[in-house]
Amino acid sequence: MQAKERAYQWFINAVMALLACMCILPFILLVSSSITSQSMIIANGYSFLPREISFEAYAYIWNDAERIFNAYGVTILVTVLGTVLSLAVTSLLAYPLSRKDMPHRNFLAFFIFFTMLFNGGLVPVYLLYTQFFEFKNTVWALIFPMLLTNAFYVMIMRTFFQTTIPVEVIESGKMDGAGELKIFYKIVLPLSLPILATIGLFQTINYWNDWFNGLIFLTDSRLYSIQNLLNRILLDVQYLSSMDFGTAQDDLMAGLPTETIRLAIAVIGVIPIIAIYPFFQRFFVKGLTVGAVKG
Amino acid sequence: MRKKFLWGIVFILIIAVISAGCSSGNQNSGGNNGNTNAASPNEENGKQPAQKELPPYEITMVFMGNESPDLERVAGELSKITKEKINATVKLQPISAGAWSQQVNLMLASNEKIDVITTSSIFGFSTQAASGHLLPLEDLLAQYGQGITELMDPAYLNAGKINGTQYAIPTNKDMATQGGIIMRKDLIDKYNIDLDKVKTVDDLDHVFQIIKENEPKLIPITTNTTFSPIDVLAFFDPLVDSLGVLPGHDNDLRVENLYEHPKYAELLTTMRRWYQAGYFSKDAATTTEQPYEVVRANRAFSWFNVMKVGSAENQSTRTGMEMVALPLTEAVSTTSNVTGFMHSIPKGSKDPERAMMFMNLLYTDQELVNMLNWGIEGEHYVKKSDHIIDYPEGFDIKSVRYNMNNSSYMFGNQFLNYVWTTQLEDIWEQVDQFNQNAKKSHALGFTFDSTPVRTESGAVNNVKQQFKLGLETGTLDPEKTLPEFISRLKASGIDKIIAEKQKQLDAWAESKK
Numbered sequence: 001m002q003a004k005e006r007a008y009q010w011f012i013n014a015v016m017a018l019l020a021c022m023c024i025l026p027f028i029l030l031v032s033s034s035i036t037s038q039s040m041i042i043a044n045g046y047s048f049l050p051r052e053i054s055f056e057a058y059a060y061i062w063n064d065a066e067r068i069f070n071a072y073g074v075t076i077l078v079t080v081l082g083t084v085l086s087l088a089v090t091s092l093l094a095y096p097l098s099r100k101d102m103p104h105r106n107f108l109a110f111f112i113f114f115t116m117l118f119n120g121g122l123v124p125v126y127l128l129y130t131q132f133f134e135f136k137n138t139v140w141a142l143i144f145p146m147l148l149t150n151a152f153y154v155m156i157m158r159t160f161f162q163t164t165i166p167v168e169v170i171e172s173g174k175m176d177g178a179g180e181l182k183i184f185y186k187i188v189l190p191l192s193l194p195i196l197a198t199i200g201l202f203q204t205i206n207y208w209n210d211w212f213n214g215l216i217f218l219t220d221s222r223l224y225s226i227q228n229l230l231n232r233i234l235l236d237v238q239y240l241s242s243m244d245f246g247t248a249q250d251d252l253m254a255g256l257p258t259e260t261i262r263l264a265i266a267v268i269g270v271i272p273i274i275a276i277y278p279f280f281q282r283f284f285v286k287g288l289t290v291g292a293v294k295g
Numbered sequence: 296m297r298k299k300f301l302w303g304i305v306f307i308l309i310i311a312v313i314s315a316g317c318s319s320g321n322q323n324s325g326g327n328n329g330n331t332n333a334a335s336p337n338e339e340n341g342k343q344p345a346q347k348e349l350p351p352y353e354i355t356m357v358f359m360g361n362e363s364p365d366l367e368r369v370a371g372e373l374s375k376i377t378k379e380k381i382n383a384t385v386k387l388q389p390i391s392a393g394a395w396s397q398q399v400n401l402m403l404a405s406n407e408k409i410d411v412i413t414t415s416s417i418f419g420f421s422t423q424a425a426s427g428h429l430l431p432l433e434d435l436l437a438q439y440g441q442g443i444t445e446l447m448d449p450a451y452l453n454a455g456k457i458n459g460t461q462y463a464i465p466t467n468k469d470m471a472t473q474g475g476i477i478m479r480k481d482l483i484d485k486y487n488i489d490l491d492k493v494k495t496v497d498d499l500d501h502v503f504q505i506i507k508e509n510e511p512k513l514i515p516i517t518t519n520t521t522f523s524p525i526d527v528l529a530f531f532d533p534l535v536d537s538l539g540v541l542p543g544h545d546n547d548l549r550v551e552n553l554y555e556h557p558k559y560a561e562l563l564t565t566m567r568r569w570y571q572a573g574y575f576s577k578d579a580a581t582t583t584e585q586p587y588e589v590v591r592a593n594r595a596f597s598w599f600n601v602m603k604v605g606s607a608e609n610q611s612t613r614t615g616m617e618m619v620a621l622p623l624t625e626a627v628s629t630t631s632n633v634t635g636f637m638h639s640i641p642k643g644s645k646d647p648e649r650a651m652m653f654m655n656l657l658y659t660d661q662e663l664v665n666m667l668n669w670g671i672e673g674e675h676y677v678k679k680s681d682h683i684i685d686y687p688e689g690f691d692i693k694s695v696r697y698n699m700n701n702s703s704y705m706f707g708n709q710f711l712n713y714v715w716t717t718q719l720e721d722i723w724e725q726v727d728q729f730n731q732n733a734k735k736s737h738a739l740g741f742t743f744d745s746t747p748v749r750t751e752s753g754a755v756n757n758v759k760q761q762f763k764l765g766l767e768t769g770t771l772d773p774e775k776t777l778p779e780f781i782s783r784l785k786a787s788g789i790d791k792i793i794a795e796k797q798k799q800l801d802a803w804a805e806s807k808k
Contacts (some may be wrong), residue, residue, distance in 0.1 A: 039591060043594055130405055132408070215394050216398060219390060219398065232391050234394020235394070
């Protein structure tokens with residue numbers, strides 16, 4: 001019996017170790033390849049232990065250090081502000097929809113659901129945000145378009161409100177003389193911390209990873225977020241090295257470590273999120289389990 | 296605890312509002328600065344009665360490039376020149392290459408105010424023109440662009456036409472290409488290879504054989520997915536997309552299916568022979584590494600590349616070792632060579648006349664062109680002699696505060712540029728010679744509009760992607776695969792594309808008469 005149990009433990013651990021390796025090994029390969037030299041990679045291929053340590057790719061990116069720090073600043077601002085605004089808008093929209101006494105709630109819910117299936121397409125979106133709102137080359141262009149509210153999150157949150165907050169609690173608040181707003185932020189929100197944290201985490205990652213808004217709405221490099229900047233460096237390097245109609249630009253290209261830059265950029269982009277993730281994960285797990293038990 | 300949280304949110308919101316306020320405030324003040332700048336030289340301008348009737352205007356120029364720290368200063372200096380000549384200031388708006396297609400198409404679609412924009416057949420010029428984003432230029436050109444019409448060979452100028460309407464003006468640069476092979480000079484010398492004997496592709500067998508036998512660690516020919524050897528050694532005018540081509544750049548304007556042409560099959564056999572002899576690497580059909588990097592890493596001997604004046608010198612800087620450039624096809628000028636970079640005036644321009652006047656300056660004003668390309672003399676470059684320039688003491692291409700990636704082929708008349716100390720001293724004379732000696736394709740100036748056959752183009756390109764590189768690097772056996780390739784292309788509708796292309800080409804030829 002005990003032997004069987006032990007074998008089972010070994011088996012589970014082996015599977016888990018394998019899965020963990022599948023996640024970690026590529027990352028190690030990425031890091032170690034980013035700190036070797038370009039010609040080493042072309043001559044010998046990728047390897048876990050770099051044969052020759054060289055930081056030429058990082059040195060190239062370091063030339064742009066000022067821009068990179070600025071971009072980190074933009075990203076952090078946008079992420080914090082965006083997540084807070086997004087949580088406020090999402091919960092304020094989801095809460096009324098969860099109330100059974102809300103008039104036309106089915107129509108409104110369908111209206112929101114509809115946006116999950118159809119959207120206007122890129123050009124109308126661009127026109128709306130540049131000509132009607134005049135967001136072009138402002139920090140708002142990174143916060144509002146496409147990211148602020150997501151119908152899916154509204155639906156999740158509405159369901160959470162509906163299933164975990166008993167109507168009686170709300171009614172009791174009303175009997176004690178609280179207004180709708182007070183009920184919302186004194187009773188409903190505190191009871192919903194798990195879902196707020198979960199959606200907050202989703203949104204944090206969405207805002208952190210977003211490069212597309214920057215790609216279409218920004219031409220002012222001071223407003224580039226880190227992902228947008230890295231994406232641009234990457235595309236420019238690819239473009240410069242694949243095109244062959246320049247003459248003097250070859251001087252510039254001669255020493256450019258294109259392959260390793262790509263890897264170094266990935267490392268720089270991913271490190272902060274790795275550093276932050278453990279702190280959020282606590283809420284994340286709790287959010288899912290709490291929701292599961294009560295739901 | 297909760298209060299603190301709330302205060303936190305309020306605090307962040309306040310910061311957000313303040314910072315947004317700041318940023319928009321900056322923009323406003325920037326705009327005001329622009330206006331005051333515009334106003335003060337205006338008074339001086341009163342001395343020039345000829346230009347007096349022109350109201351002040353700001354020309355927004357959108358082009359491919361990255362922001363330099365001194366971009367606005369250079370724009371200010373440029374404005375001084377243009378202020379004097381056409382009473383306009385210049386705003387430079389670079390858009391990085393990676394974001395180009397996405398941003399420019401949105402800007403055009405939303406009619407943003409742009410006066411002069413870079414257009415290119417590589418970046419969807421024909422679609423932009425067909426969607427009505429660009430203004431027709433004939434009248435403007437006749438009225439305000441005499442400098443351009445005098446300078447440019449009409450054959451090149453016509454390449455900016457679509458369906459007989461001029462939508463763009465090509466930049467004046469090298470207008471032809473030539474296919475050839477770039478090889479390592481050290482090995483050519485070491486094994487006493489006589490390059491005079493190499494006249495055609497089939498003469499290369501002997502060269503590769505020597506390398507293969509004596510340098511087992513080197514790949515004789517490296518290649519990548521961007522250009523296959525056959526793309527480089529084109530014996531045909533691709534008519535934009537290689538689906539339906541003009542063999543021999545003439546063929547009496549009869550469009551043919553490239554993949555059925557006997558010469559194509561013949562080239563494939565050569566490639567197959569080379570592949571089987573081990574002259575290509577095993578992953579030739581899929582590798583994306585840049586050939587010059589592979590050579591630089593001492594892994595390969597040669598690669599096929601398009602050639603221009605100074606190719607050997609350029610590739611030597613790229614690889615860090617001395618290279619030889621051996622041309623294998625004649626120099627030919629096709630539409631794609633000419634339409635690589637052009638200037639257009641979008642519909643969003645508020646003053647197209649002034650935009651054309653500015654474009655005229657780009658082709659005729661040496662001071663303006665050089666400032667746009669290299670910055671301010673003494674700060675961003677110094678003159679070594681009358682037309683030879685170099686970086687100022689203590690600066691290089693990475694540290695100089697104004698850098699257009701040396702893309703002088705992108706602006707107006709490249710022949711007006713000063714010459715860098717690293718370039719051939721008479722480079723522009725040589726390029727001019729090269730252009731004049733190059734054969735002009737019979738279909739030079741014809742641009743194919745693929746919209747009527749969009750579905751077929753998509754399907755055919757999918758098939759092409761599946762077979763092309765495998766065949767053209769010899770990885771697949773042409774005897775077995777080429778017939779399958781051709782029948783799949785026909786099933787996807789390549790004949791319909793060729794028929795459409797023939798129709799458009801005939802109409803084009805008719806309109807030229």
